[in-house]
Amino acid sequence: MAGRKKAAEQAVAPPDYVLGEQIGHLLRKAYQRHTAIFQQTMGEDGLTAVQFAVMVTIHEAGTVALTRISQLTAIDLATLRGIVARLGERDLVVVEHNASDRRQRLASLTKQGEELVKRDLPVAARITELTLVPLDACERIAAIQVLKKLAGE
Template identity: 60%
Template sequence: MTETDDTTYTTYDLHEQIGHLLRRAYQRHTSLFQTVIPDDHLTSVQFAVLATVFREKEGSLIHIGRITAIDHATLRGICSRLKQRGLINIRGNPDDRRERLLSLSEKGMEMVRTYLPQAARVSELTLEPLDACERIAALHVLRKLAE
């Protein structure tokens, strides 16, 4: 190892790394979600799927995956669990038998309607340490990074 390599390694501060900070912020958000939403079996990612299907009324697995930015294999597992809980319906598309269509069950609709205000509160609590300008800036930067 050269002297330059030593300097590089000693100046690396984990607490200044974007990946670490994003993960910590996400952990905080997840903890707030679990505290605010009174369902021990519902994750924030599962709720994102439910809320998206609620907004779309019905959508293909591929379409919902694109909107939520969840890969196909992970989304299939999430949808399987949501279906087992009776929250979503999954049916084949009569026009394309390879395609699976998602919609909310009545129980799923009721859950989303109940939890939407609480989920919005989770976002408020996540951003609570920031002032109004910082909130706008944080969301702007995160949108850019997510592109």
């Protein structure tokens, strides 16, 4: 602990370090803006952006293992279990053990969950458009490509 404290005391931000120009800070602010737009636009269903992403992933994959949803959404498995449990309490998702591998848990959308996703997909597309409003057409393409590259896709 003493070594870290001493190193922290000695660490000084470089003179050209400007918080408002740091990628992590800008990504966080952009994500906060997107989240606010999502909540205002998608509000009536009471879903978070992450819950909606999980439901869309299940919608696209059909019955799918929680481990695969975790990979596709970049949500750690422990967090995903909580999200899926909350969606299950709302009768949007059902989780069952895989008959051929009891260790594996499979998720699928209920009829209500499927209807919600189908109804809200156009709204989600609108949320993306609203998030990208400050950008012109070329900047939108560039922003998506840069974010995909940063995300390792």
